[in-house]
Amino acid sequence: MNDVNNNLLLKPVNPVGIVGYGAYVPRYRLPASEVARVWTNGQTALPIKEKSVPGLDEDVATMSIEAARNAMSRANISPAELRAVWVGSESHPYAVKPTSTLVAEAIGAVPNVQAADWQFACKAGTEAMVAAIGFVGSGMARYAMAIGMDTAQGRPGDALEYTAGAGGAAFVLGPADESLAIIDATYSFVTDTPDFWRRAYAKYPEHGQRFTGEPAYFKHIMEAAQALMEATHTSAADYKYAVFHQPNTKFPQRVASMLGFTKEQIAAGLLVPVIGNTYAGAAIIGLTAILDIAEPGDRVLMVSFGSGAGSDAFAITVADAIRERRDRAPRTQDYIARRTLIDYATYARYRGKITMK
Amino acid sequence: MMSEVVIAGIGQTPVEEHWDKSLRELGLMALEAAVQDSGGLRPQALYVGNMFAPQLSRQAHLGALIADFAGLTGIEAVTIEAGGASGGAALRAAYLAVASGAVDVAMALGVEKFSDVIGAEVDAALATGGDSDYEAVQGLTPTAQAALLMRRYLYEYDVPRQAFAGFPIIAHANGVHNPNAMFRKAISAEVYQQASVVSDPLNLFDVAPLADGAAAVLLTRADLLPPAFPHRLARIAASSMATDTLALHDRPDPLEFRAARLSVERACEKARIVPAQVDIFELHDAYSIYAVLSLEAAGFAERGQGWKLAQNGAEPAVVSLRGSLPISVLGGFKARGNPGGAAGVYQAVEAALQLRGEARENQSPHARRVMIQNLAGPASSAVTHILEALD
Amino acid sequence: MEISRHWRLRKQRYALVGEVCPHCEAKLFPPRDICPECGQEARTLYQFSGRGEVYSYTTVYEPPAGYEENAPYTVALIKLEEGPIVTAQLTDLGDQPVEIGTPVEMVTRRLRQDGDERGMIVYGYKFRPALARVAA
Incomplete structure (x- = not known):
């Protein structure tokens, strides 16, 4: 079993790490109680406290640009050295026209660069990260940027509306010896499981309600996490921190417990109660919050989940460079603390839910 | 000759x-x-x-x-x-x-x-008078730009907000008897003070219609x-034109209407006079802040002091019809109305009426020389003419 | 559609790329090719830091066509730390008061769309109050 899993483990030829990282969360917050007030007379158990809402002039491109700039500040490299800018999202501003070219242009990474948008529900960002690890680890590129960012929408009144938030993170992957955190290994577990989708031209997604749980979220995260830990000969106790895809507060808490992680291990990365489910940004913005406070030598387990369905699991070890580089850009909690509460009416306006024509 | x-x-x-x-x-x-x-x-x-x-x-x-x-x-x-x-x-x-x-x-x-x-198409058209690529694209309108100038003026010179009231009050008083004016109703300081905000600190009466x-x-x-x-x-004693940066932000000192100053200097040189020899200054009061900055640019007041010319004291305000330097004598932009690219010709018509002694209730008794000044945007272009009565 | 005129300006718009005069070191934004300080040719690109302060500001309640969706919005003159002043919207104000002198930083945001929802999205610089660093 170990041999099989060792072969399944994704490990680049050259060691790769995170050279720079950056988070972004918009300013506005909609309390879940506001959604409950409008749709259930307040008679609902709230899945989170509040979710982040993008301003009228924000979208995945603008948010990605800010996260990318933060990542570049920490990486302290010339943008011309990036050989890829990849943006994973389910809410790209255009149906056809890359977000990634806009981000690459804004940070000065054009024209000698790969650029593409990735789509795999909530794991589009980690998928891009794995690809970037391969791109750097193979020697094709010295640096590659991977971003996961979303401004997800839930149908008004739907369970998803309480949680569908906005935010994400950007990572510059590069040589391990320049990194502030080393990617020890990754592993991905994917099946065709239709737990959540959005058809072309539909504004809001559909989901399988309780089907999104056991056969989807839990199955994929458990398989990915267990395989990775087994192959790397680690157990929950070896990790200082863990972060799992966080669509609501309960799911990541439960999956952590099933895998043997304590509340303390997941506390730093568990941001869903205060920013909501940031979809492609959800697991990785937990990682940026962890990197903001982690110390050299700390190990971090990150497992994403994308509906459809799959999970990418990452084993990461924090390196010495974290100490001098993390304060070159705002920390995740700086964005979370920047907070203006809005009511449902303002939210409805900001999210384009008011018919104007 | x-x-x-x-x-x-x-x-x-x-x-x-x-x-x-x-x-x-x-x-x-x-x-x-x-x-x-x-x-x-x-x-x-x-x-x-x-x-x-x-x-x-x-x-x-x-x-x-x-x-x-x-x-x-x-x-x-x-x-x-x-x-x-x-x-x-x-x-x-x-x-x-x-x-x-x-x-x-x-x-x-x-x-x-x-x-x-x-509607909004008009505002979009107005914005084309500024720098389309670097001003209008930011949603800036001429009115918002005048508000930026006025706020900075209030800040730099520590002027009370009510200081600007004198300009629309004088313009409206002068418009009452002009049959061609859009507004023919005098306003009070109280009415000015209570007017709704258009773009803070500009209120409704700071903006010519x-x-x-x-x-x-x-x-x-x-x-x-x-x-x-x-x-x-009436004879045209001098004609001049000057330009400044198209975009307000490109100026080292946004509160100086440099083109207005240059065109006054050139016109006065041509007419062989100094500005003080002008009996009426028909200025471009599209916004009350423009009137203040134009008076300062022409040298009728020190920088930061132009607003004082519209303050009533023991004597009527300097720029009122009975003052020593009347402005907006037939209502100006504020009360006559702002007919865009036609305004500069209205100024000439109104100056001619004064010099011909045909301004009736609004006749300035000693009008022998009128300076008219037409601006584009925040004096990105300034055209000044000096007209004199021909005996 | 006005595709090319926005595309042409993308470096300035997205990232506040201006010019520095090779003769007198003056920093220029927007780029203008002839240095207003010394009159010589200036075509060397220069990346502005994006930091500055509010020089003046106001609110637009009656927006021009194309800007209705964001109204009311705040426009400002921003004095960049390198010297030039730029006209730009302020964003992310929330309930934060603005004053002359408020420190701001550049962000790249949606400015408008070209025509209706089928048109291209125009992105460009805006400024927001400098982000407070609260976490330690």
Whole structure:
């Protein structure tokens, strides 16, 4: 079993790490109680406290640009050295026209660069990260940027509306010896499981309600996490921190417990109660919050989940460079603390839910 | 030496929303009135001051349009565009044509038609007078820009907000007796204070209303006129124009209307006077902050002090009709209305009325020399003329 | 559609790329090719830091066509730390008061769309109050 899993483990030829990282969360917050007030007379158990809402002039491109700039500040490299800018999202501003070219242009990474948008529900960002690890680890590129960012929408009144938030993170992957955190290994577990989708031209997604749980979220995260830990000969106790895809507060808490992680291990990365489910940004913005406070030598387990369905699991070890580089850009909690509460009416306006024509 | 350029005829339409009249009809009304006032002089060249017809009436090529409509097919005719200073620039073009001897009779016709389009399209058109790529793209409007200037002025000179009240109060008082004015109702300081905010700190009375209108002046040389001319004449003693950066943000000191200063200096030099020898200063009060900055640029007040000229004390305010330097004598932009690219020609018509002694209730008793100044945006262009009574 | 005129300016718009005069070191934004300080040619690109302060500001309640969706919005003159002043919207104000002198930083945001929802999205610089660093 170990041999099989060792072969399944994704490990680049050259060691790769995170050279720079950056988070972004918009300013506005909609309390879940506001959604409950409008749709259930307040008679609902709230899945989170509040979710982040993008301003009228924000979208995945603008948010990605800010996260990318933060990542570049920490990486302290010339943008011309990036050989890829990849943006994973389910809410790209255009149906056809890359977000990634806009981000690459804004940070000065054009024209000698790969650029593409990735789509795999909530794991589009980690998928891009794995690809970037391969791109750097193979020697094709010295640096590659991977971003996961979303401004997800839930149908008004739907369970998803309480949680569908906005935010994400950007990572510059590069040589391990320049990194502030080393990617020890990754592993991905994917099946065709239709737990959540959005058809072309539909504004809001559909989901399988309780089907999104056991056969989807839990199955994929458990398989990915267990395989990775087994192959790397680690157990929950070896990790200082863990972060799992966080669509609501309960799911990541439960999956952590099933895998043997304590509340303390997941506390730093568990941001869903205060920013909501940031979809492609959800697991990785937990990682940026962890990197903001982690110390050299700390190990971090990150497992994403994308509906459809799959999970990418990452084993990461924090390196010495974290100490001098993390304060070159705002920390995740700086964005979370920047907070203006809005009511449902303002939210409805900001999210384009008011018919104007 | 060439004989003096005189205003032989004037014409104007009321400034208002002329829903039932087109651009060409308005132009013709003013044109015909000026021709009639001159005793029937026929222009050999027509300079049309207009800014918005291509956008708001989907009509360019106004020279041929209006010459044709007026039965003047065959004459030289062209549009002169310099933003809000288009009227002043058309007047200058007509002046240069006559002064040079190129033509004997030229007409400057300012015409603007805002009401063919309503709503946000008008604001978008207005914004094209600024820097499209670096100002308008940010959603900046001329009104918002005036608010930026006013806020900075209040801050730098520590001026009370109410300091600006004097300008619309004076303009409205002067507009009461002007039959062509859009607003003919005096306002009080209390009304000003309670007015709703347009773009903070600008309130409703700090902003001149945009409306349709046309005005025309017919220029010729004095020696070409018959001895028994039907009315007194005003001569153009000086004409000048200056420019500044198109975008306000490109200036080292945004609160200095440099082009306004330069054009006053050039005009005064030409007329061999100093600004203090002017009896009336018909300035560009599209916004009350513009009036303040224009007074300072012309040298009538130190920087940061221009607002004091509109304050009543023991004596009437300096710039009131009974003061030593009246402005907005027939209501100015604020009460007469702001007819865009026609405004500069209205100023010339109103100055001629004063110099001819025909301004009735608004007649300034000692008006022998009037300086008129037409600006585009925050004085990105400034056209200044000095008109004198011809004895 | 006005595709090319926005595309042409993308470096300035997205990232506040201006010019530095090779003769007198003056920093220029927007780029203008002839240095206003010394009159010589200036075509060397220069990346502005994006930091500055509010020089003046106001609110637009009656927006021009194309800007209705964001109204009311705040426009400002921003004095960049390198010297030039730029006209730009302020964003992310929330309930934060603005004053002359408020420190701001550049962000790249949606300015408008070209025409209706089928048109291209125009992105460009805006400024927001400098982000407070609260976490330690």
